[in-house]
Amino acid sequence: MGTWEAVRRGRLLIALLVAAAAIPPASSAAATTLPKKAKASSPPELLSELPVHAGRLVPSSVVFPIYGDVYPHGLYYVVMNIGDPSKPYFLDVDTGSDLTWLQCDAPCVSCSKGPHPWYRPKKSKLVPSGDPLCAALHSGIAQGENSGQCDYEIQYEDRGSSLGVLLYDAFSLRLTNSTRASPILAVGCGYDQQSAVQDASAPTDGVLGLGTGKVSVLSQLSNQGVTKNVVGHCLSGKGGGYLFFGDDLVPSSRMTWAPMSRIGFRNYYSPGPAKLYWGTQSLGAKQIEVVLDTGSTFTYFESHPYQAFLSAVKSDLSKTPLIEEFDDSALPVCWKGQKPFKSVSDVKKYFKTLALDFVKGKRALLELSPENYLIITKHGNACLGILNGSEAGLRNLNVIGDISLQDHMVVYDNEKQHIGWVRAACNRLPNADDHGLEDGDLSQYASMGVLK
Missing domain, CATH: 2.40.70.10 (Acid Proteases)
Structure with missing residues (x-):
């Protein structure tokens, strides 16, 4: 690369x-x-x-x-x-x-x-x-x-x-x-x-x-x-x-756990199917199979949930001063403000939390704040780090990549066959x-x- x-x-x-x-x-x-x-x-x-x-x-x-x-x-x-x-x-x-x-x-x-x-x-x-x-x-x-x-x-x-x-x-x-x-x-x-x-x-x-x-x-x-x-x-x-x-180093408390789920014959780490929520709004009744992958820079949803997510975001932003920017080469969907953004903190008030509710876990909710799906590019634009997986050739696979795993401790326990996560200060x-x-x-x- x-x-x-x-x-x-x-x-x-x-x-x-x-x-x-x-x-x-x-x-x-x-x-x-x-x-x-x-x-x-x-x-x-x-x-x-x-x-x-x-x-x-x-x-x-x-x-x-x-x-x-x-x-x-x-x-x-x-x-x-x-x-x-x-x-x-x-x-x-x-x-x-x-x-x-x-x-x-x-x-x-x-x-x-x-x-x-x-x-x-x-x-x-x-x-x-x-x-x-x-x-x-x-x-x-x-x-x-x-x-x-x-x-x-x-x-x-x-x-x-x-x-x-x-x-x-x-x-x-x-x-x-x-x-x-x-x-x-x-x-x-x-x-x-x-x-x-x-x-x-x-x-x-x-x-x-x-x-x-x-x-x-x-x-x-x-x-x-x-x-x-x-x-x-x-x-x-x-x-x-x-x-x-x-x-x-696995914490004895505070972790959210979900049982490992097998997807076909692949050796992927999956907490099983999840429901998607934009704030409190459901993004569709269909549950999506999810894989956690540190080898992926970004997060990818298959076409239907991706379009539902993108529509919800754009609907919210239509009521804000943000303007869609089409000329940033870093990522396909971006917005600009009256002046270049320096960090996600400058725009996070316009965005909601994206949540994945893993149905096989007990209250197994992975909450993605704007920092877990937005990138501020060198041009000062705010761009979505969630992409269309169908266009990337992933078919029906939904991948949670590095951007959405940031500032979480994530544990894959193959002994007990479950996956856990908790928000953490990852520089310590x-x-x-x-x-x-x-x-x-x-x-x-x-x-x-x-x-x-």
Whole structure:
């Protein structure tokens, strides 16, 4: 992906497809380094200083500072140290897909210039085609024992894609109990990337897949006993925030919870169907299926609820001094005032709260204030960060993206199979004293998730 001005409509990293068939090498050069007949390895043992009780590892948590913003950069990312010796990589935080991958010099057939040198693979670390993680990646369809390695192809809704091979490597972590761990996890070596924006430099080195599937980093850490199968994030509207694995930072009260709901065969995080309200006004009797996706910059509704929402907004604004602006290239629906706006605070009095009432939860209401759906562009216009998902090719899928998740702590608890959220100051760690942390100021933990 490129910068905001190159991407224009932001990124949409919700995964469409992981290929189930073996993928031939994209070139003879790629085949030279990672041959189809290469002997793949078994996963190495966990390297750690983790505490052990009754012969079992005691799960802890790990916290990563988040960098980036919705505008003007259009993405949130974390720093991960990977390899032996470990090297830092910027990874796009994506709860809408499972696979974690890095741009990889295998050698690379098609890669963008990124913030760090491309990941260098080792043939001895290939994941075997018969490995259970390979079968999970390909939805249980085996690739064939003779292929020697686990190939993959993943496509995203923004027309980006990554083709590569799965490897085992060390992820260097520092946990909240002050111990260190270097778990050996499967990661994608992406040697052929196609971007939605051609000839653009990449702001990250790859994608951190945090979906519910077995190949996700979260599931692998849980299976090795490093952390519990819980992930949470807090994206600050001012930029930055934090991501955590494990349940040490989950508040014991105040959270709103809804049971996880499965949408088809996809490993998406969904709190189930929801009713939409604009203020106290219902936007239609039809319930919409919703996915929470940090890989999406914006929020997308399918055509009917989107049009109902847009009509309600425009009806309200017809009674205000705001004038629709058609020449702002950042987003399709914008308004201007008598003078340029400096922040959402300048216009929020004209807008209502958009609420999603998740019908499977107990009073499970996600309330989106104007800050959770408006962008003030560099031109000083107020633009809707909720877009028509049908026009974006999402069909009947409704995606709650970064803009609407800002200033909420959101927790995906795969142990208890529910999703929770609460409004929070995302530039500070919550309840630091309750979790053995010295101070709640996030700046004190700039390296907690990265082993120096």
